[in-house]
Amino acid sequence: MNRYRGVRTAVIVGAGIAGLTAATALARAGWQVEIAEVGPPKAPSGWGLCLTGPSLRALDEVGLADACLAEGYGMSTITHVDVDGEPAGEARLPRLIGARRPAMVGIGRPVVHRILLAEARRCGAVVRHGVTVTAVDHERELVRVRLSDGTVRQVALLVGADGIRSAVRSLLGLKASLDFHGQRVWRALVPRPRWATGIHQFAGKADTAGLVPLSDRQAYVFLTENRVERSVLPDAALAPRLRQLLEGFPGRVEEIRSLVAESASVVRRPVLTALLEGAWNRGNGVVIGDAAHAPAPQMASGAALAVEDGLVLARELARHESVERGLHAFVSRRAKRCRTLVETSVAIAGLEQARRHHEAYPLADSCHRLMAEPA
Ligand SMILES: Cc1cc2nc3c(=O)[nH]c(=O)nc-3n(C[C@H](O)[C@H](O)[C@H](O)COP(=O)(O)OP(=O)(O)OC[C@H]3O[C@@H](n4cnc5c(N)ncnc54)[C@H](O)[C@@H]3O)c2cc1C
Structure with a gap:
């Protein structure tokens, strides 16, 4: 009423x-x-x-x-991979809008x-x-x-x-x-690898990275960079720097790294x-x-x-x-x-x-x- x-x-x-x-x-x-x-x-x-x-x-x-x-792109799982490239569990998120629809998009x-x-x-x-x-x-x-x-x-x-x-x-x-938390988050649009049907999150030695599908064709790479000062990078330096940061990760991150092209789609933001x-x-x-x-x-x-x-x-x-x-x-x-x-x-x-x-x-x-x- x-x-x-x-x-x-x-x-x-x-x-x-x-x-x-x-x-x-x-x-x-x-x-x-x-x-x-x-x-x-x-x-x-x-x-x-x-x-x-x-x-x-x-x-x-x-x-x-x-x-x-x-x-x-509807999906329901988050796959965690540890610093050695070994599976560290899969979270199945609750389907809050019914069993027939995915948990997230x-x-x-x-x-x-x-x-x-x-x-x-x-x-x-x-x-x-x-x-x-x-x-x-x-x-x-x-x-x-x-x-x-x-x-x-x-x-x-x-x-x-x-x-x-x-x-x-x-x-x-x-x-x-x-508040600024000493971290920067990176995002880059890439073609979706066929194996990426849910969120994949990889723990690196220094940073965390992962992949989120956006459609049948597209996904975004995310990376959280730790212990960084607030600083600005020129646009032309973003893709090379992101590829460099992805170098230290095991497993499938190497494939993801190769997908990050020189494009305007790479963004870097402070974690506030x-x-x-x-x-x-x-x-x-x-x-x-x-x-x-x-x-x-x-x-x-x-x-x-x-x-x-x-x-x-x-x-x-x-x-x-x-x-x-x-x-x-x-x-x-x-x-x-x-x-x-x-x-x-x-x-x-x-x-x-x-x-x-x-x-x-x-x-x-x-x-x-x-x-x-x-x-
Ligand atoms: C890198 C990054 C990744 C994120 N990823 C996710 C994610 O995957 N999932 C998730 O749920 N959340 C994510 N978030 C958080 C999410 O984006 C925000 O919580 C959400 O957008 C908040 O919505 P909002 O409408 O409150 O603010 P905003 O989305 O910031 O919208 C504010 C609007 O107000 C306008 N505006 C600003 N100042 C003025 C003004 N003075 N006068 C008039 N208009 C004004 C802006 O132009 C904008 O249109 C992410 C955030 C960041 C930074």
Whole structure:
């Protein structure tokens, strides 16, 4: 039952996974939604994503899991290989959307973005590109939002879904820790080897590497580089450096290494995490997704939290008589789960740095089991 009877107008800042899911869920609940996205209309380029069970389950609730499965590569196993190239176990992940559908999907980031954007628009959300928010004021039960094109909105709800370096978080005066963990993650798009029908993860002497299928033809190589300073490499140096880092691994990594070509598809990012230190909202402004809790990529679960946030936000707003109460209920339901995931991902990053991979695997598995509990 919808108990909220107030004005249903919202500005969402950021058209990423969290912002687009929240837009769809709110628009379906009768909200008039406008999204301000600083980037251009073109879908973000780049590497692939592994959407784990909780992501698929949340996407299924929005009716989009099958679209993602149709365009990505469904799979259910993670095969671990130890530093000597010996099998170190196979994790069979729970199939959260039924035994007939896979446990997770590897998919291109631009593909997920296109699917989510099309649905948000179909539900009536208006997306404005090249626009950001420059000021926020609270006026009784409304939020006054000034946009970078000089226009002003007075709305019942402001959602900051603007990623790990969230501007809305700062404008609302919310405090977050933003930490670098001495690691860099690499991603490179490669042709999918025929044997790669699930995720393969290889523990090297210094680093961790692996492969995630994205479609029948494509996969992405991932590598986590340990004990590195924050530094920038020129684009032309990325592919040769990644091939060099893959040299020390045993077994099938040699084959994967030969697939990394000189191409623009190689990316290298610092491992950063963010976690709000206190409240997620001020007045009727709230932050969600990476803006509130950005885990290290090792758990491949940031997208799950982002999609779940959008769904739970719309649900809790509908269940309460005021936005304030709805936001309070939303944060109460989300805070512990999100904190656990971020903290576990940080612990895994630490174990990898200490080369204690055998301790990291069970920690990741137990966190995957926790994430399999309903959001
Ligand atoms: C290398 C890497 C690999 C990853 N792999 C995985 C994976 O395999 N599986 C997984 O689940 N997660 C993965 N993650 C995490 C996942 O990408 C994030 O958790 C997820 O994208 C968070 O979604 P979001 O919408 O909160 O933020 P984002 O995806 O960052 O989207 C934020 C949006 O806001 C826009 N924006 C930013 N600032 C402003 C502003 N001031 N005004 C207006 N708009 C703004 C941005 O342009 C963007 O469109 C990975 C992360 C990294 C870095």
